[in-house]
Amino acid sequence: MGYHKRLRIVSGILKDKGSLIKTTLSTKRHKASARRVILRATTHGSSVPPSDHRIAAVIGLGHGSRFTACTCIQAVMDRLHRTKDSSVALKCLYTIHNIINKGSFILKDQLAIYPSSGGRNFLNLSTFRDGSDSETCEMSAWVRWYAGILEQNLMVSRVLGYHLNSPRSKNEIIGFLNSDLLKELDVLVNFADYLGNVPADSLYLQRKSLVHEIVRLVSEDYRSVQRETFVRVTELGARMVSLSWSECTEFLSCIDRFEGCKERIAVLLVNRNRNDDLWDLIKETKANLVAAIEKKENEGKMVVVATADNESNKLTRFSQLFRLAPSGRWVEF
16 A cells, blocks of 8 residues: 555544544534534545444434434435545445435425535536546446436436335336336436446446445446336337327337446446346337337328328319319309
């Protein structure tokens, strides 16, 4: 380990100690208590994920009042946005991910409305960069990617109306409109599409236990996305005859995009989440969709031809009833 790296680690540890002392001296006990929990879960100095009991302590803040839950979310967001250390940022994101998966309703609710404006880039880490050395630069790419994954996760939750780890019954979507199912399928495909943007040049960082654990959690999310996608593709496939031409083309576009993610995702999730049944369904549905679209297009052409023939017949009957007089006027014959 180089001198500068050791110095950075020592400096980070001292920062953590100073921050903990500051919370101890704070007169705002509730806020200080929540900040101590977050600080202990997101320490400097190592690439090891927060221990289970540290995560449990964070989750426990959601079992109190709404004020405590709000303070927890505010504390983790402050920690995330103020740090310039890639390991601390990843630990903050990992903590947020666990809140999404295991947190109480009140804790998830506070996370969902932070900030009040919402948006696709609410974590605001698209420009994050830790330039301490070459490794931290590569870790920064993982920070940006992981933040995007969590944003996609929450976008999926907003559109579906529930979190990925609490699936809806298959029977509930039967009464949905085609447009609703297509909208939900689109946001699920967006998640898979973003997942495929993993920093491929630094996959070796999965050897670090923190990155490895992050990939494990993301893999579980992707498994849920596959399950939800399977349900919607099956339902829309059963409705194919009643779908309009525009709905069919939108459905086909979603399937094409999802299919295009397969190889990129396989680079990250080697030997994980193969789900052959889903890909067989995608292949079969795509072939049926292409045939259905061609059939609808041919039917449309036949209608146009039939309409043109009707107009031609009308013109012929008109010319049989009337003749053009030398004066240039139509007269009845």
